[in-house]
Amino acid sequence: MRTKETADVKALLHSPSCHICLATSDREGRVDIAPVGSTFLSSPDTIACLRGPLARTYSNLRENPEAVFLVSNVSRARWFRFFLTGEFRAPFGYRIHARLREERPLTEAEKDRILKKRFGPIARGRGARKIADTLRQILLFDVLEVRDVVPFGGSR
Secondary structure, three states: OHHHHHHHHHHHHHHOOOEEEEEEEEEOOEEEEOOOOOOOEEEOEEEEEEEEHHHHHHHHHHHEEEEEEEEEOOHHHHHHHHHHHOOOOOOEEEEEEEEEEEEEOOOOOHHHHHHHHHHHHHHHOHHHHHHHHHOOOOEEEEEEEEEEEEEOOOOO
């Protein structure tokens, strides 16, 4: 990824208004899309995702490692500004085309660090603990292509 693009994607992934979906398909081409959380750039060319309880998604990845992350900014302020000005000042989000490179166990220390960074002071709350109990692995994807999502003005 380009340096500015990396910074923009990283900022959106760490934003509270970020929503992420992961699209996969099995070897027959049957598509699945699922919401995923705790996704981040571990380097400019690697996107990491904590594996939660999405059986079909992970079954598909074992059959076909190609996937697309849809990372979108769902901030109401952005939409409000759009309705007032008719313009988005930045991409609505990104489509990150990727290929699963590695699955590995997630250590408790990694899990705690990632959840604390993602959820801050509520990382030890009941909801965060419930999420943490489902996380066993970290999935590392090679970033193949990043495309902007630009509503009402076409997309690149």
